[in-house]
Amino acid sequence: MNLKIKTQLPGPKSEIIIKKIKKLNIAYSDPYPYVHSKKGDGCYFKDIDGNWFLDFASQIASNPLGYNNRELNKVVKSYKKHPIKYAGQDFNVKEHADLLEELLTIVPKNLDKAFLVNSGAEAVENCIKLAMRRQKKAKFGISFQNDFHGRTLGALSYTHSKPIHKQNFFSLQNKTLPFSEDAIEKLRKIIKQDGAQKIAFVLMEAIQGEGGYNVAPEKLVKGIRKITKSYNIPFIIDEVQSGMGRTGKWWAHQHFNITPDIMSSAKALQVGAAIASKKFSVESGSISSTWGGGHILDMAVGLKTIEIIKKRKLLSNITRRGYSLKKGLNDLNLENVRGKGLMLAFDLADKGIRNNFIIESLKHGLVLLGCGEKGIRIIPPYIVSKNEIDQALGIIEVVNKKINESGFKHTGKICNYLTCGESHT
Template identity: 30%
Template sequence: MIKADLKIELIDLDKKHFIHPTSSLKQQQETGAPFIFTEGKGVYLTDISGRKVIEGMASLWNVNVGYGRKELAEAAREQMEKLAFTNSFSSMSNEPAIRLAAKLAELTPGDLNAVFFTSGGSESNDTAYKLARYYWKIKGFPEKTKIISRKKGYHGVNIGATSATGIMPFQEMTNSLAPDFLHVDECSTEMLRQCIEREGADKVAAFISEPVQGAGGVNIAPEGYFQEVRKICDEYNILFIADEVITGFGRTGEMFACEHYGIVPDIMLLAKGITSGYIPLGAVVVTEAIHQGLINHSDGTLLHGYTYSGHATACAVALKNIEIIETEKLVENSRLMGQKLLEGFKKIQKEIDIVGDVRALGLIGAIEIMDPITNQRFATPIAPKVSAEAAKRGLIIRTVVFEGMDTVVFSPPLIINQKEIDELLSILRDALISVQSSLSGGEMC
């Protein structure tokens, strides 16, 4: 069967049988999959037609070490041949899970010291909410149940994680959210303080935030914000949960984004870059104080766990992935190439009128689209047009267009080099120029 026939067959099967996550189901039926990828190498993906594109998002912010890493395949093969999986219930264990927990305790800042494993970011979030509430319950504060998060924050799509997510379209999908979740302005510590005092500190279990909001538009907090959040949480005896699912493992130019702000959360959530997407895995890392609190105050079994918590093969892959990040100095590369990316954004900003604010921290960044005539956002989002034009030219990027935003976001693999950064910026510039030219006779008039 020639590739054209195979592509037609796969698109047809895809329409009939594959319900895609976070996708337009109608569009899937009308146009089919825009790409069916068959191979990845470095920062590039190749589709079934043989077309090669730069993955400017590292897929979903997560393929940190790039595609086609045979070391990770070999780590999985070796572990599968010895012990692919055994459950971790009833205190049973395996060496990769033990080694990975110890490595995460070594890497994470401060006294973050004990790890609960999950299968991904949404599970890490739901686990953190349960553990925070359980911690206060066994310490004699059963009414401390409320979780405060930030508007525009993204924490996953399980029912608890959806309820914590501060992006309204995600919440509006269901008419039955979990109780005891509150949202405050994404940049105001004063609003956080007011929320705590209004609800009562004796009712609030935790505050959760991404150190850099990802799916909400790559929003970087103002200077001093997280330091003040840490003080407020300490003042009111509230746990601070850092959702580092996107930002962990070098994405921002530090191993963990909290390190930019010199703070240590009580609970840190990990996933994505922990295995660079080669196999599903997540983790919840807690401080020694919380760990000891759980040990000393609990009575009986911790009735929370997933079948694949501490999955031996996933943990083996994570250990090898972290080894690659360290030996290839990818955190440093993220910082250096992130500076080049931001410099390129700023140059494009000067050249192209529809480019508004630009920002980046390490290799996570964003460009706002603005009407240069009104200095406001266009009535109809333009970012999707930029994304479409970029895809035609060989660059995959994402857009954020909810709640009045019109933003293009970026998160390339941490292995990206100067030549590939230049290629990404060149394609982006051409796509923006094309879109701006198409607007000159319409929306910009």
């Protein structure tokens, strides 16, 4: 498909809406310079000013099957009647049972129960609570440098990717390990000093998301799993961004041949989920949520998403396309190309150049996202084709040349959006 950017960005209709959001949203956070229309097809979407874009950001990994997937549209159309949101932990809907059942077919065998909530942060929050409930003498939890686990205060306490996320917010008790093999020795020291029973959990992203798309060293993941297992410390893996097939396996931790005790999911699943072995079951009333397990449209779309990934064998498409995309990025001599499947990234020389890159790509119709200090995420929908990959690589090549020309500078309205790609999670 031809990418047509026929207006300045944002276009006039988009600008009116964005201005309204800016005026009224108390936490306005540099959104992208366009407003989505309902039109789109696979990896492409149209904004309300008639511009067509190629989406290699996938709504921050939460739109795995692209725009206007026919089967998902059919599910959406089948829910015409109000309400579509029930108080799902207190009143029962069939979609709750169906999603739990399907979700539990794709997780490691030792994880046999799940709890559905509204977001990724809430999923992590509830994973943490399941662990704390069991570790009765625990005083603190442990996570890793550059981790991102969400913005609710519990999950945020264990988030260490950017200072802006945490400034002035009180934290739960936490200790931080480096995201390197050194963490193994450091964890041993903490256990020796404080005692294993003082540790409520160790929480990790096997592939860090917002913090930079950093793939954990295999020795680190295996070493931490070994220690946590031998001391009976719950090991939580956060799969909110990396899970649901994004890396070519259902869960990123499966690349390391380990299984966690507890795991979070959200984004591509459409709802949040804390997933654990039944030994972490808690008594009635100790954790809950009004809408969790009750947004029937989200649950039905999440269920169908899993079914489509299975039926269309998309995990192998992700692996195959991921391989050619990564090779293409390496062939362009981009810096520090990394990642697995369709969860890829590369670096620019600094943050300013990275932001320039994202904006210049947008002007060519390609949507990309930042991560870490100076990284760019490449996360297309799972259905991405060879042609679409070639089209994106073509734009990346042109943009890379352009932003490195001496005296390169953006001009016009888009200058108000220069940091749009950097602060998202």
